[in-house]
Amino acid sequence: MEVQIQTIGVVGAGSMGSGIANLAAMNGFTVIxxxxxxxxxxxxxxxxxxxxxxxxxxxxxxENQKQETLGxxxxxxxxxxxxxxxxxxxxxxxxLHLKKQVFSKLDQIVNEGVILATNTSSISIxxxxxATQHPERVAGMxxxxxxxxxxxxxxxxxxxTSDETVEKLKALSKQLTKEPVEVxxxxxxxxxxxxxxxxxxxxxxxxxxxxxxxxxxxxxxTLGLNYPMGPFTLQDFAGVDIxxxxxxxxxxxxxxxxxxxxxLLKQLVRAGRHGKKTGAGFxxxx
Ligand code: NAD
Numbered sequence: 001m002e003v004q005i006q007t008i009g010v011v012g013a014g015s016m017g018s019g020i021a022n023l024a025a026m027n028g029f030t031v032i033x034x035x036x037x038x039x040x041x042x043x044x045x046x047x048x049x050x051x052x053x054x055x056x057x058x059x060x061x062x063e064n065q066k067q068e069t070l071g072x073x074x075x076x077x078x079x080x081x082x083x084x085x086x087x088x089x090x091x092x093x094x095x096l097h098l099k100k101q102v103f104s105k106l107d108q109i110v111n112e113g114v115i116l117a118t119n120t121s122s123i124s125i126x127x128x129x130x131a132t133q134h135p136e137r138v139a140g141m142x143x144x145x146x147x148x149x150x151x152x153x154x155x156x157x158x159x160x161t162s163d164e165t166v167e168k169l170k171a172l173s174k175q176l177t178k179e180p181v182e183v184x185x186x187x188x189x190x191x192x193x194x195x196x197x198x199x200x201x202x203x204x205x206x207x208x209x210x211x212x213x214x215x216x217x218x219x220x221x222t223l224g225l226n227y228p229m230g231p232f233t234l235q236d237f238a239g240v241d242i243x244x245x246x247x248x249x250x251x252x253x254x255x256x257x258x259x260x261x262x263x264l265l266k267q268l269v270r271a272g273r274h275g276k277k278t279g280a281g282f283x284x285x286x
Pocket of ligand 1 (some may be wrong): 119
């Protein structure tokens with residue numbers, strides 16, 4: 001059954017879910033945003049309002065457009081409200097068990113032909129899809145943070161994802177003003193993180209070996225490769241524990257010690273020096 005997308009369901013109203021909901025509403029879609037507690041939804045709406053306040057201040061949006069955008073977002077703590085969605089994008093915590101539970105329920109709730117997409121950064125799409133009766137309509141739709149601004153979406157094919165699902169998600173990404181790339185195989189880290197994580201590992205090794213300081217490695221990468229941010233600024237910003245867990249996951253999935261987190265990173269994580277979130281990270285290292 002052909003489904004025209006007018007209403008987008010977003011499950012999980014944290015950093016990514018609220019950004020995706022905001023993006024969808026700004027592009028004229030009706031949004032049903034779901035989380036487990038009203039207070040999380042209230043915070044999400046506040047974050048969305050704050051984001052748009054900046055756009056209003058910069059003259060990129062009028063106060064009226066901001067109010068209209070907010071008016072297109074309905075909030076709920078009941079997953080069953082996803083019955084009215086024409087596509088659902090899941091952005092709950094990065095936990096396989098939780099995602100499988102959510103997908104198994106969504107599969108029962110949504111109408112025939114409604115695509116179920118996950119914004120997971122690392123979990124296997126195939127494994128999430130296997131929790132449903134219709135794995136052909138499940139795919140990855142990986143947005144980047146902040147979803148309102150970052151141009152890329154990785155559309156990821158699970159083992160059983162249909163061509164139709166992939167094409168529809170690519171078209172939807174464009175309607176959301178994004179540039180989609182198709183990830184043809186369900187592989188850890190998809191494209192961007194698969195490239196970024198080995199770069200983090202090499203940067204940490206250079207620091208450990210005393211080849212250069214964190215500041216100079218960042219400077220070399222920003223000026224020499226024209227990246228907007230160096231690997232240490234980026235890791236400290238995101239929280240160094242995130243990279244650590246992704247490296248462990250890659251090592252396990254690829255069965256390759258090449259991806260093992262370097263000792264220095266392990267020690268930062270053990271010491272609770274998690275970068276911006278909890279205090280200094282790599283920039284502390286002498
Ligand atoms: P977050 O912790 O900010 O938000 C997750 C939200 O999910 C929370 O509000 C939580 O209450 C809610 N939630 C938990 N269980 C739920 C349930 N059963 N039903 C509905 N809501 C539920 O997390 P985030 O950073 O927004 O990440 C969400 C997903 O996006 C993860 O899979 C993550 O890997 C992925 N992702 C994150 C980033 C990033 O930079 N933060 C970038 C790309 C992808």
